[in-house]
Amino acid sequence: MTIQPYSRKGRNASRRRLVAAAAVMALAVSMPALYGQGITRTTGLGLRGSFWKTGDHAMGVRVSGLDQGTSVDVEGAGGDIVFFSRLADRWFLEGSLGVVSRVSVRSSAWSDDDVDVSAVIPILLGGRFDLLSVGVRSALQPYVCAGAGTYWASRTSVDADRVEVAAESDFQPGGYVGLGSHVLACDWFALSADTRYHFVDFSAGNDRSGYQFSLGFAFMWGQKKELFKVLSVRVNVEDIYPAYYRFYNLVPIATVTVRNTAGHAIEVSLRSWIDGVTDGPRHSGFVSIPRGETRDLPVHLIFGPTLLRAETREPAVIRLEIEARSGITLTKSFNAQVVVHGRNAWNGDIDKLPVFVTPEDPEVLAMGRTVLKGDTAGTGPEPERLRQARLLFGAAAGKGVRYRSDPNIPFDRDDRVQTAAETFLLGTGDCDDLVVLFASLLEGAGIATAFVDVRDPEEAAGHVYLMFDTGLPPDRWSEISANEKRSVVRDGGSGRTTLWIPVETTLIQSGFDSAWKEGAAQYAGEAVLRDGLIEGWVKIIDVP
Amino acid sequence: MNRIIFWIIAGLSAFQCRTAGSAVLVETVHGDVRVRRGLEENWSKARPGMPLEALDTVWSGEASETVLRLEDGTRFTLGGNAILDIGDLRRITEKQMFLFLMSRKVEGLAASDSSRPIRIANVSVVRGARRGDRTDMASEGAAGNAGWVREKNGAQALNNAGLTPNAVIRLCRILERYPGLKDGGEIHWMLGRAFESMNQPGRAMEAYRTALERIDSAPEDRTLNAERRTGIEAALGRLKNFSASSNSE
Numbered sequence: 001m002t003i004q005p006y007s008r009k010g011r012n013a014s015r016r017r018l019v020a021a022a023a024v025m026a027l028a029v030s031m032p033a034l035y036g037q038g039i040t041r042t043t044g045l046g047l048r049g050s051f052w053k054t055g056d057h058a059m060g061v062r063v064s065g066l067d068q069g070t071s072v073d074v075e076g077a078g079g080d081i082v083f084f085s086r087l088a089d090r091w092f093l094e095g096s097l098g099v100v101s102r103v104s105v106r107s108s109a110w111s112d113d114d115v116d117v118s119a120v121i122p123i124l125l126g127g128r129f130d131l132l133s134v135g136v137r138s139a140l141q142p143y144v145c146a147g148a149g150t151y152w153a154s155r156t157s158v159d160a161d162r163v164e165v166a167a168e169s170d171f172q173p174g175g176y177v178g179l180g181s182h183v184l185a186c187d188w189f190a191l192s193a194d195t196r197y198h199f200v201d202f203s204a205g206n207d208r209s210g211y212q213f214s215l216g217f218a219f220m221w222g223q224k225k226e227l228f229k230v231l232s233v234r235v236n237v238e239d240i241y242p243a244y245y246r247f248y249n250l251v252p253i254a255t256v257t258v259r260n261t262a263g264h265a266i267e268v269s270l271r272s273w274i275d276g277v278t279d280g281p282r283h284s285g286f287v288s289i290p291r292g293e294t295r296d297l298p299v300h301l302i303f304g305p306t307l308l309r310a311e312t313r314e315p316a317v318i319r320l321e322i323e324a325r326s327g328i329t330l331t332k333s334f335n336a337q338v339v340v341h342g343r344n345a346w347n348g349d350i351d352k353l354p355v356f357v358t359p360e361d362p363e364v365l366a367m368g369r370t371v372l373k374g375d376t377a378g379t380g381p382e383p384e385r386l387r388q389a390r391l392l393f394g395a396a397a398g399k400g401v402r403y404r405s406d407p408n409i410p411f412d413r414d415d416r417v418q419t420a421a422e423t424f425l426l427g428t429g430d431c432d433d434l435v436v437l438f439a440s441l442l443e444g445a446g447i448a449t450a451f452v453d454v455r456d457p458e459e460a461a462g463h464v465y466l467m468f469d470t471g472l473p474p475d476r477w478s479e480i481s482a483n484e485k486r487s488v489v490r491d492g493g494s495g496r497t498t499l500w501i502p503v504e505t506t507l508i509q510s511g512f513d514s515a516w517k518e519g520a521a522q523y524a525g526e527a528v529l530r531d532g533l534i535e536g537w538v539k540i541i542d543v544p
Numbered sequence: 545m546n547r548i549i550f551w552i553i554a555g556l557s558a559f560q561c562r563t564a565g566s567a568v569l570v571e572t573v574h575g576d577v578r579v580r581r582g583l584e585e586n587w588s589k590a591r592p593g594m595p596l597e598a599l600d601t602v603w604s605g606e607a608s609e610t611v612l613r614l615e616d617g618t619r620f621t622l623g624g625n626a627i628l629d630i631g632d633l634r635r636i637t638e639k640q641m642f643l644f645l646m647s648r649k650v651e652g653l654a655a656s657d658s659s660r661p662i663r664i665a666n667v668s669v670v671r672g673a674r675r676g677d678r679t680d681m682a683s684e685g686a687a688g689n690a691g692w693v694r695e696k697n698g699a700q701a702l703n704n705a706g707l708t709p710n711a712v713i714r715l716c717r718i719l720e721r722y723p724g725l726k727d728g729g730e731i732h733w734m735l736g737r738a739f740e741s742m743n744q745p746g747r748a749m750e751a752y753r754t755a756l757e758r759i760d761s762a763p764e765d766r767t768l769n770a771e772r773r774t775g776i777e778a779a780l781g782r783l784k785n786f787s788a789s790s791n792s793e
Contacts, residue, residue: 489720
């Protein structure tokens with residue numbers, strides 16, 4: 001048996017190990033698909049085999065063959081068990097219990113074996129800091145660590161010849177610094193490589209101080225690290241009225257407040273929908289939230305024809321999916337409850353009533369065009385738009401449309417508004433249905449209209465009637481009527497002040513002149529004489 | 545005793561009901577004075593003792609006059625060539641008048657903004673007007689201007705009766721109804737004097753300045769214009785001195 005110079009073999013082996021470690025690291029970095037999302041769990045337990053090169057002994061296994069006997073030395077081999085737990089973000093608390101031993105057995109032909117066992121059991125507590133944030137897509141997660149504890153050193157010698165066993169042990173304080181890396185296979189399992197230098201008795205000169213090289217694996221568990229927290233989900237529009245769907249497409253139905261807890265910038269997107277109500281989910285697109293900051297994410301929904309099919313008032317659930325990405329892709333789901341009203345429901349806001357006006361409805365358009373086809377423009381003393389309004393009003397009355405109050409629907413306090421086509425179909429309507437009907441016909445003929453909303457403080461019920469634009473300048477009032485109170489001077493938003501004619505549409509069966517006279521009387525009495533316009537209980541809303 | 549109290553209350557109630565229905569009575573009529581009921585289009589001859597409602601209108605011809613007895617017992621004289629809405633005789637406070645003036649400004653703003661919450665501005669112009677449609681505005685001011693003189697006289701009567709806020713509102717309504725009015729600044733001159741009498745120097749100066757700008761709009765009456773200009777300039781000088789002395793104090 002030949003004896004190889006130990007030191008040369010050791011250097012070669014170290015070089016090979018370094019090359020192998022570099023290869024593993026390169027592989028890990030180049031394969032983020034392994035699990036490129038950082039350590040997301042809170043707790044872990046690792047098992048590692050290690051070699052410890054203490055100051056007075058080289059690491060390694062030596063077997064020497066001699067003529068008179070053999071000698072086996074196993075030096076610096078051991079292992080440890082490591083427990084770690086996340087303190088905050090990338091900081092972990094780690095505790096380890098290890099053992100490193102040196103076993104020397106010598107035997108010879110003329111004597112029994114001598115056994116010499118030295119062991120160091122480090123009991124350590126420290127901290128670990130992951131160098132890459134969870135936002136970096138890499139399976140390789142390097143770290144640095146440091147800690148302190150006690151090193152229990154013991155030595156046992158057995159001299160078979162003398163039948164003598166000697167044991168001694170002592171505790172020494174110490175500490176360590178190190179670096180290493182996890183290679184994540186999934187969110188609960190990782191391989192680990194670790195190098196640290198132990199300062200036994202806090203001294204590099206201690207004969208037990210030295211490097212420890214470890215390889216092993218770790219299992220992890222516990223709650224996944226969150227990238228963000230949802231602080232609140234606020235519903236801005238609790239009652240969804242189908243008729244206002246175009247309005248809802250512009251304003252956020254709800255607001256989700258999200259705080260970035262990742263410790264780095266993240267991107268967040270929101271998907272929102274209501275099953276059976278919206279036309280598919282709405283994606284907000286990704287919004288960047290800087291580290292530690294809070295953002296309000298507006299919740300929009302895609303409303304369209306599906307919503308307009310709602311017949312009755314029903315509760316509904318807004319589904320919210322918040323997705324954050326930054327290395328980790330994390331999705332959280334939330335719900336918020338709203339009430340979806342029937343398509344004819346109106347909450348009483350007069351500025352929303354125009355949404356029921358449907359001049360583009362084929363039936364309304366066809367009727368208006370048919371009626372006005374026979375009108376010979378430019379003949380007769382009556383202004384054109386007044387004449388057209390009279391014809392359309394008469395045609396609607398001729399279809400048998402009458403005033404009738406809304407039905408009483410149990411547990412439903414909504415006002416109910418019909419579109420023009422529905423009123424033609426049903427044959428009746430209340431004040432809001434009839435103004436919508438007449439406004440649809442007039443707007444279909446290109447005549448601007450406005451609603452006059454009256455909430456008389458001396459009356460329990462509100463009322464709405466209509467006025468339309470004659471297009472005539474104010475000083476031509478005498479062409480409309482000999483009584484200037486029959487017309488109203490106003491600017492309907494076109495930038496032109498013109499003469500408008502009020503019409504009480506509930507008097508549809510009494511004829512246009514009666515409806516006009518009554519409308520003008522109401523306007524003169526309530527809006528002007530009783531200062532309804534100034535006091536705000538009479539409002540005029542132009543139909544856009 | 546109870547019976548006496550009952551009859552007193554019943555009598556008072558009956559009296560109140562009667563007077564509430566006829567707040568204004570025609571007391572005397574001289575010349576051609578006519579009355580129009582509510583939203584009717586026809587005029588009837590006014591007669592003494594005729595009750596008038598708030599929506600009724602009184603019209604007087606040249607060299608005519610009528611005296612009306614108001615709800616509070618005071619008398620109101622409407623001179624010749626005037627028109628007056630009975631509703632204008634209700635007591636209007638200065639505060640109500642200023643609210644009216646402000647509402648005009650707010651309405652002007654609101655028309656282009658808050659009343660259109662759902663409008664989406666994706667169309668810059670809507671085409672489809674017929675040739676000749678624009679003539680409505682082109683002919684603005686060409687007709688109906690004769691009526692403003694009577695209305696102005698009605699406003700003057702209100703002012704003479706001490707109903708200055710009512711007169712201001714009426715004058716503003718005239719300006720609203722006759723936007724192309726060529727009055728030689730007369731309406732604004734009247735407005736200036738009304739505001740001055742209400743101790744509103746800022747508004748008065750504004751009205752006087754507009755009146756000066758409008759004087760040139762009626763060049764045909766040079767003598768009248770010269771007199772008016774003199775009067776307005778004197779008023780402006782008076783108001784400037786007033787504001788200067790107020791500032792120095």
